Amino acid sequence: MTNKLSILEAKKENRDFIVEWNDGHISQFNYLWLRDNCPSEIHPTARERTFNLLTVTENIAPEKFSIGDDSKLTVTWNEGNHTSEFSAEWLRENCYTLKNSAPFQSPYNLWDKRLSTSLDKIKISCEEIMDSDEGVLKYLQQLHYYGFSLVENAPVEKNSGASVIERISHFRETFFETPFEVINIPNPNNSAYTALGLRNHLDLPYYEIPPGYQFLHCLVNDATGGDSTAIDGFKVASYMRQEFPEFFSILTEIPVKFVNRDYTQNTTRVLHAPLILLDKDNDFNLIRFSIAYMSIMDCPPDKMDLFYRAYRKFAELLHDDQFTVKFRLKAGDIFSFNNLRLLHGRTEFDPNSGHRHLQGYYMDRDEIKGRLNYLEQKEN
16 A cells, blocks of 8 residues: 655755655755745636735745644745645645756657658547547647647548647637648749748748647648658757767757748848757757758858858758658648657659649647646546
């Protein structure tokens, strides 16, 4: 029988409570942190914090405290005539001592060309998504953990993909409009609207915050060519970090100039940002790579040679067959992916051999993660 987690002892030390647990763990809880996060000061329906930290001084401290038989820590503060109660479960769940001492483990499943032999793990039927929240959860888990999902057997009428994707959340609007038509047209303002092959890239790299996810709904794909490519940018960056650490480092540091000159918008969009962006845990956050929109580099002269050697190696790996999954979209497929992680491309196609028409949608990464968090918590 597993012993229930409980507090053995709590004592004051400087500006903190030191809490000893029955499993041997020692937690440290700062007084200001505890007062700021008092569970009683959350709006019951909005679920927003109602306490204003500026109503107490930085010297707030316990006037008295106790540990109950239920291991609840009760604190009466010396300011504000307030008593806070913290359950053992709440304290352990939010223990920042534990969170900062535990080794970080990335949530992402990185992949390479071997995923081609097991695509079923990232496939889902349209019916599953439409019929239940369990199906939506499965879809979101594929999108978040693999950065990649293939929806099958969706309707093939124009604009019909919207109802499937909106099972997650609302779309991210851009100047491309929603949905945007991926089709060969005269005088295109984007190479996607041609029959040319497309090198692996992310969409809208010249935006400060590019769309987090992209959904390409295949209505028809009868032309010769036009096969899709997908590559896990996080996997390639991980390989770079391990095998070419000097190259990896400079790609996280040197801002690259991205420029979009759109004659249909009468605008010039310019952004400087590194090709690889890391998060607070040094895990991968964004791979900003698009040869088409990279402009003339203007980094310091003593960095230029190293940057270009690193950039060339990264570009080579981002088109290397060992990392590339190749597949052909069929009518009713929705190629769904993390635009900040998965780089996508296509082979050239012959527009005279048949018709090829996709419709595209964008969604912010916050919507994917927020819906995933909600459904995973609901399931548990």
